[in-house]
Amino acid sequence: MSAPNFYENGNHGLNVIHDEDEIGDFQVYDVLGLIVSELADIGYSVDDVRNWIDTPRSYETGIQYAVYEPNGKLVAVLEVCTGYYSGANVNIYTGDLLVDELGDKEYYNISVNKKLYGKVVDVIKRCTTAYHKTAQFSNGEAIYELA
Numbered sequence: 001m002s003a004p005n006f007y008e009n010g011n012h013g014l015n016v017i018h019d020e021d022e023i024g025d026f027q028v029y030d031v032l033g034l035i036v037s038e039l040a041d042i043g044y045s046v047d048d049v050r051n052w053i054d055t056p057r058s059y060e061t062g063i064q065y066a067v068y069e070p071n072g073k074l075v076a077v078l079e080v081c082t083g084y085y086s087g088a089n090v091n092i093y094t095g096d097l098l099v100d101e102l103g104d105k106e107y108y109n110i111s112v113n114k115k116l117y118g119k120v121v122d123v124i125k126r127c128t129t130a131y132h133k134t135a136q137f138s139n140g141e142a143i144y145e146l147a
Contacts, residue, residue, distance in 0.1 A: 004142030005083040008133065010091035012121050013147060015128035017080075017088045028080065028088045031127055035078075035090075036065075038123045043070035046078075053077055053093060053101045061088075067120050073111035076120040077101070090124055 008014045017031045036046045049066045063080040077098060079091040094117040099105045111117070130147035 003084045003140045004133065004136055005085045005087070006089045006131075006133075006142075006144070007081045007084075008089065008091065009081075010079065010093045011095065011097045012092040012124070014131045014133065014144070015090045015092065015124050016083075016131050017090065017128055018086075028082075032063075032065075032080065035123055035127050038127065039067060039120065042119055042123075044068060044075075044120065049077070053079060069111060069113075069116045069119075072109065073116070074098070074108050075111050075113070075117040078120075078124070090128055092121055092124055094121065 006014055006016065017028050039046055045068045047066045047068070049064050051062050052064055052066065061080050061082055065078045066074055067076040067078060069075045075094065077093040079093070080088055081091060082088045093101055095112045095114065099110055099112065102108050102110065105112075131144040132147045134143050134145050136142040
């Protein structure tokens with residue numbers, strides 16, 4: 001291996017979508033559909049925003065979603081990054097990091113209320129598998145374990 005499998009960014013850890021059943025992208029979109037459905041069930045809405053947040057990943061998908069709480073305030077941006085070798089992960093940007101990434105709290109109508117964005121994080125964590133990187137070697141190889 002010459003690179004770690006997952007590009008982890010955001011401020012809520014490594015949230016992985018596996019594709020071991022060999023349906024690849026379909027698995028990712030199935031999980032994303034489940035996330036959107038669960039967020040809708042609690043009154044949140046999701047918009048496809050494509051590349052709002054510019055990440056340094058050379059293999060980025062461009063798949064990003066803005067998540068709004070029931071009163072219309074932006075509480076999170078979700079970014080899907082394909083794994084270098086397999087799977088994908090969902091990076092979650094919330095709170096002050098979201099404000100820093102987008103640059104204008106008032107223009108984007110961002111809420112940094114932890115209770116509001118915590119509901120989004122809970123949904124993502126239920127729909128994905130949490131990992132953390134335990135080691136990365138000088139050749140780029142990384143070791144992950146369940147969080």
